[in-house]
Amino acid sequence: MTSTATHRTSLAAAAFLVVLQPILGQDASPPDPLPEAAKTEATSTAEALTKLQERHESGDGPFVEMDELNFLIRPGGGGSCASAAGLIVLQAGRALLGRDAYERPHMGVLGAFQDQPTLLNGRVTNNEFVDLLEFYERHLGGGGFSTETLSAPNSPHAQDGNVWTAGQPPPIAVREGQLQVLSYTVTTAEGDVLGRHFVILKAVDGNRLDVLDPAHPKRKTVFVLEDGDNGCGRMYLRLPPEVLAKDSVSAYLKGLVNELNTVFTITVEDAAPPRAPELGDLKRRIDETAEELRAEGKLTDPRAWRKAGAAYGLPGLDLPGELGGSGWSASEVLPVFRHAGRHNLNLRDVVGGAHARALLNSDEKVAQEVVRETACGEAYVAITITEEGFGTDYTSMTTKSKKVDGGYVLSGEKRWNARLREATDVVGITKASSGEVGKLSVFLLERETPGLTVKDFAAHGLTGNSYGGLVLDDVFVPSDRLLGVDGEGKDVFTKHFLYWRLMQVAAAIGCGDRALEQMAERMKERKYRGAPLARMTHLQQQLAQSTTELAMAYSLAKDAAELLDEGKYDEAAPLINGLKAEGVEAALRAADFAMRAHGALGYSTEVDLGDRVRDLMGLRIADGTTDAMRSAVVADVYGSEFWWAAFPRNPQEITD
Template sequence: MDFELGEERRALRQTLRSFFQREAPTAEISRLDREAIFPREIYNKMAELGLCGITIPEQYGGNPMDEISRCVVMEEIARAGGCLIYAFAPSVAFCGVGIERYGSEEQKEKFLPGIASGKIRIAMGLSEPNSGSDLASLATSAVRDGDNYLINGQKIWTTGADTAEYIMAFVRTDREAPGHRGLSILLVDRTTPGISVRPIPKLAAQATHTCEVFFDNVVVPAANLLGPVGGGAKMIFSLLDAERVYVAAQACGIAQGAFEQALTYAKQRKQFGTEIINLQAVGHMLAEIASEIQASRLVCWHAAWRLDQGLSCSTEASIAKIVATEATTRCIGKAMQVMGGYSYALEFPLERFWRETKLYEIAGGTNQIQRNIIVKNLLARDDIDYFP
């Protein structure tokens, strides 16, 4: 395994870094979040740069990248602003991949070019008020009615639903089937009569709302069924490993942004006759942040490499998510300690990073669920030496 990014990925990272510094400066992201304005203009420019096509085949207007390169993209977007990655990742890295992998040719032609161009965004409608970690217990129903399905129920934590063109709704199509066997996926036009959306005020990234979605006798064409009837759980769970790797990459991006702020400050700020980076207590905190970011990034890339190789990645994805997200929480705290009172000021991004970081220990399956997955996988193996 190569532990270097290589020239192409380094150039990609630098291009993205320059792009976001120009198009999404900290002051603008803060303004959008403060005023709860969706970053449409920035998102359109991201699409023009080709970012929305990184998971889409060329024949549908995309420019597909390998998994490690996707992680570089995720890291840089998250470093720029939570509202950007919250708008981007569900549509491009989850729903777009699901359609490419499981959709009919008609569905691919309908949705994928729009996702790649930024003209179509799709929100993930998975969780419900009483169905979060236990997705198999969801109650939103979709009853077949001739050439349509009739949806009734409620979704929650559906990020971007109020500004997306479609919602990927995880629904129960067979009430008699046990657990996950009666679950399916429908691609629902968000403007369909009977759909109502309520933004949920939240701690961070309010420019891209997280929403409750209510379905009241919503008619959806049967042609919008993704994959086979009853195959929804298998499809969703197959997409979650990559999502967890991407969550780890996003966490690395936030930690990197915080580290850069704290390091620059520590090199410039003078106390007791010297730059504070020369004070051992401060220098050690920066060294610890650098160490945690490096370890997190390598674990993330290892999991991404396994995805690229078509290898089993369930355990590695869960490990990457735990390691990176919990390390980032620690890194942000130390970076704020380095900057002291300035870290609390709205004109610096550290306070925003601090608010954004907690989500990553929850999104994509809580870290407690990730630990359950790791234990389950370890119990399923006969050999002790788990890692290759």
């Protein structure tokens, strides 16, 4: 069982260390958790940095200190100051844009190391630092960094030719909407070069520079800028006289020579995430992306789609505008799912926020941050409900949640879940902490949370995502990751899946539509005994029947979408559950008919009809099987006694 001390551990920090400890072979204790971030209403760079520094000093921890990272740097690489400084720039940039601090700083640094493994070598170059800032742009929540570098004439880092003029000091200043990072070379009194260090400029008073040092972000640090008096443009950052006069400062530190080598001027640019274009243009962009990713062999890769689609707002299509989305209604987004399904049914996962929409049941900043990252194409959320012993019957769920100090501990095993390998975050549904049968709770989990283990299984269809299960071994989840109210997760589950099932039906209809179009083309082109297949009326009959079935299903889907937009979930339920059954079955019949009518060609990989049949067979099971959905329709329309007639007892009568 996890200890109480571990319960209070920052989830991001713990994940950061658990991932890296096997590589490093070190036993390190993660830092304290990050409490809820206060809204930063900074009006200046100095104010933004001061408020962040005060928060860090009080234990709120928006930064990752160098001491937490230095042990990751390979021998001979110096320290991790560039990586720690880059994170400070990110947090200050968010503050200047009026946004809360990034809630997952440790995971942010880990992501940077994964994106730029060379950072672990230390000795970061100017270009590598600029690349690091470009990586952190994705966590700004909209907007970006524009970085200019200016180096000393004698600096080995001035590879781009941007140097300041000898005899003229570099333009060091704190300006509105800008941040400056100063990099300086550290040399001992004996002439040994230790490396370069990075600090963030807070304020300028004459030649006195107030900076934020990533090595000691809780400490006030001041340098005096001095000219080298040699006419070569060399500038030094000296310790101020009051520091040199202190006996507590060692002779070694007093003897260090800090020579300024580069000034990074970073302009923080605000920009709303791309909003989706009009429907016609959006379909065109989807078609273009499909062709590009097909050529790269990534047509069914959901992460590749989300990254590419972010340029025109696709992953944020149905997410709220205040969280970076476009705020499209169910009625507006329905035809987009249908169009995506025409290319491939796996594209059911690339339109809108998908399972990140479940996070809209939380007002907590950590959930909102994941929604923002989803809208930007960075985050991807999986969901786990089913277990080996149950599917639709959630009253048989065995995965448990236990209330503890500061959060919950989850234990159990989920199975038959998609997206777990690709996901950055997971929505996990468990029994409520009360243990009552039929009472559920819903949690947001980071995929790399300690205690989570992903299992892999093979699936016949819908292979764009992984397929497997999730083991929860006493997983601690902070209270702010509870979605909704403990014990009231059924409402979260029901409303989320009514929306999700409807959109899956739309994608299935699109998949069937395109299969019928291929069939019609084949009937006109393929000759049999000297005449086209189109002359065979039995094929025409089936083509007409499937075309009509899909058109009727889509008409009903539009009615259901309107009910969801009006908040009439109870009225929408029998319609959506019925569509999940009959709409998917109609699409499957259409694709199967098209494949069979193509003969041997239809069974080959020369056409995609076999894939469509296989994927639709998967969807008739996923997210509510056809049989279960039909039973749900009967219960919704004619009364729950029809449902419970199939069971020995009402769930309210069942006890543990």
